[in-house]
Amino acid sequence: MKKLLFVISAPPYTSKRGTAQLEAAMVAAAFDAEVSLVFRGDGIWSLLPDQSAQQVGQRSFAKVLQALGDYEVDQLYVCLDSLASRGVEAAELMQAEGLDLAAQQLLLAEQDAVIGAAL
Numbered sequence: 865m866k867k868l869l870f871v872i873s874a875p876p877y878t879s880k881r882g883t884a885q886l887e888a889a890m891v892a893a894a895f896d897a898e899v900s901l902v903f904r905g906d907g908i909w910s911l912l913p914d915q916s917a918q919q920v921g922q923r924s925f926a927k928v929l930q931a932l933g934d935y936e937v938d939q940l941y942v943c944l945d946s947l948a949s950r951g952v953e954a955a956e957l958m959q960a961e962g963l964d965l966a967a968q969q970l971l972l973a974e975q976d977a978v979i980g981a982a983l
Contacts, residue, residue, distance in 0.1 A: 867898045869972065871980030875906035876925040882910055885980055886928045893935040900975070901932075902968060903960060904943035908950065911942060911957035929958055943968060 870889045874881050886901075893899045903911055910925045932938070940960040947954060947962065954962050963971065972978060 865896055865898050866892075866976045867900070867974060868892050869900045869902060869975040869978045871978060872901060872903050872907035872910060873905035873980065876910040882907065882925060883928060886925075886932070888979065889937055890932065890935045893932075893937045898939075899935075899937045900939035900941065900971065901937065902941040902943065902963065902971065904946045904968075908942055908946050908952060908957070911960055913958050926958065941968070941971065 868889070870885050872882050872885055876882050889899045889901060910929070913926055929940075932940070940958075941963045942954065942957060942960040944954075944962045944964050947957075954960075
């Protein structure tokens with residue numbers, strides 16, 4: 865089983881990149897890949913629970929995130945440094961485990977492939 869890490873670093877709704885990455889993660893999981901997601905940089909904003917995507921004419925990122933469980937994608941991580949630099953508390957976000965940079969490097973080393981921005 866291939867281990868894939870998707871790194872989401874772009875803010876939601878500025879482009880369709882983040883949504884495309886989530887959809888690719890679900891497809892990979894459907895084909896039996898072990899999928900993990902890490903949100904860092906402005907990608908952390910994707911984890912805010914109350915999103916009004918209809919105002920920008922896009923699908924809600926939060927709803928797509930909720931569907932990940934249906935694909936057995938339950939390894940969601942968030943960069944603690946990204947949270948701190950933006951003044952966001954982990955408790956404000958949807959369910960994701962906080963990782964410091966050292967833990968992110970370990971996660972990266974365990975993967976067969978990394979999709980998205982490098983850590």
